[in-house]
Amino acid sequence: FFEACWSQFPRPCANSEGLRTKECCPVWSGDGSPCGALSGRGFCADVSVSDEPNGPQYPHSGIDDRERWPLAFFNRTCRCAGNYGGFNCGECRFGYWGSNCAEYRESVRRNIMSMSTTEQQKFISYLNLAKNTINPDYVIATGTRAEMGENGESPMFSDINTYDLFVWIHYYVSRDTFLGGPGNVWRDIDFAHESAAFLPWHRVYLLHWEQEIRKITGDFNFTIPYWDWRDAQSCEVCTDNL
Numbered sequence: 001f002f003e004a005c006w007s008q009f010p011r012p013c014a015n016s017e018g019l020r021t022k023e024c025c026p027v028w029s030g031d032g033s034p035c036g037a038l039s040g041r042g043f044c045a046d047v048s049v050s051d052e053p054n055g056p057q058y059p060h061s062g063i064d065d066r067e068r069w070p071l072a073f074f075n076r077t078c079r080c081a082g083n084y085g086g087f088n089c090g091e092c093r094f095g096y097w098g099s100n101c102a103e104y105r106e107s108v109r110r111n112i113m114s115m116s117t118t119e120q121q122k123f124i125s126y127l128n129l130a131k132n133t134i135n136p137d138y139v140i141a142t143g144t145r146a147e148m149g150e151n152g153e154s155p156m157f158s159d160i161n162t163y164d165l166f167v168w169i170h171y172y173v174s175r176d177t178f179l180g181g182p183g184n185v186w187r188d189i190d191f192a193h194e195s196a197a198f199l200p201w202h203r204v205y206l207l208h209w210e211q212e213i214r215k216i217t218g219d220f221n222f223t224i225p226y227w228d229w230r231d232a233q234s235c236e237v238c239t240d241n242l
Contacts, residue, residue, distance in 0.1 A: 008169055009157060010087040013074065014139045019152025023076040026088040035078035035089045042080035042089030047071060058189045064177045065145045066191055072145045087137075094207045097220075107210075112225035113236055120242060123225060126217050130163035133216050140168045144178065162216055166209045173201070 013024035025044035028036035035042040049068045054061070065072040080089040083101035092101035112120060143156035160168060173192040176185035192201050206224060214220045227237050 008165075008172075009073075009139050009141055011137055011139050012088075014141075014155060014157040016152045016155050019073065019145075019148055019155060021076075022071075022074050024070075024074040024087065025076060025078050028088045028090040030090060035080070036084070040081060041084040042078045044076055045079040047075050047077055055195065057194065058177075058186075060177060060179075060186060063179065066173065091211075094204075094211065107221075107223045109223045110225050111228050112242070113227065115225060117241070124242070126213055126219070126222065127163060129216060130213060131161055133162050134159050135162045135165050135212065138165055140165065141172075162212050165212070166205070169205065 010024060010026060012018075012026035018024055023044065025034040027034055028039070028041060030036060030041075031038040033039070034044050037043045047070065049071060054067075061067065070077070078087060078089050080086070080093075083093045083096040085091050085093040085096075085101075092098070095104055095106070097103045097105050112123070115123070138160075139157040140160045141156060142158050148154050148156050170192070174190045176187045177189055178184070179186055192198065210222065210224050213224075214222050229236075
């Protein structure tokens with residue numbers, strides 16, 4: 001059983017070569033091969049995307065880098081085997097652990113209002129750490145693919161801290177479509193919120209954010225808390241403590 005691994009902009013691929021070849025199959029350090037192929041973790045494969053037409057709320061085609069993602073940037077990426085995951089198949093799929101990703105472990109998210117003050121403060125400290133830690137694995141695009149040159153001669157990527165990486169990912173998927181020229185945008189589209197992708201996209205988004213926090217803190221039991229506001233009489237989380 002094989003599964004494609006698509007990410008935003010992995011650092012090893014955010015360069016002229018990656019843009020020119022449209023291939024993002026980074027080497028896994030564990031065995032020195034692209035996608036960990038020598039260890040059976042995955043292999044480099046053509047990206048397959050849906051041919052289904054866009055909905056009527058988006059009448060454009062071929063003008064937005066997010067259309068048929070990620071083909072504007074990459075058409076070959078790592079496809080990971082079994083429970084392996086990550087942009088180079090060097091990690092595990094969400095929910096799996098261990099050197100061979102064979103251990104399944106369920107993570108339980110808790111209501112932040114049921115957590116102790118110490119636990120709440122630890123969560124806040126993790127967010128502060130994320131805000132002050134440059135993400136070692138991902139960068140963000142600071143321009144469109146067209147602005148980077150036909151052959152990728154002018155790559156436009158930038159470092160970003162782990163917290164803002166996920167702010168940017170959410171912005172990138174939901175922003176307006178640029179039609180060219182100052183102020184010329186198409187506002188009637190939101191690739192994350194106005195379609196059937198709303199629930200699955202945000203589920204994977206939170207799992208990814210959770211995993212990145214675990215990596216920078218070393219706390220692999222970390223889970224994102226939630227606030228159940230259904231019976232709240234006021235904004236209980238609108239305090240200086242949270």
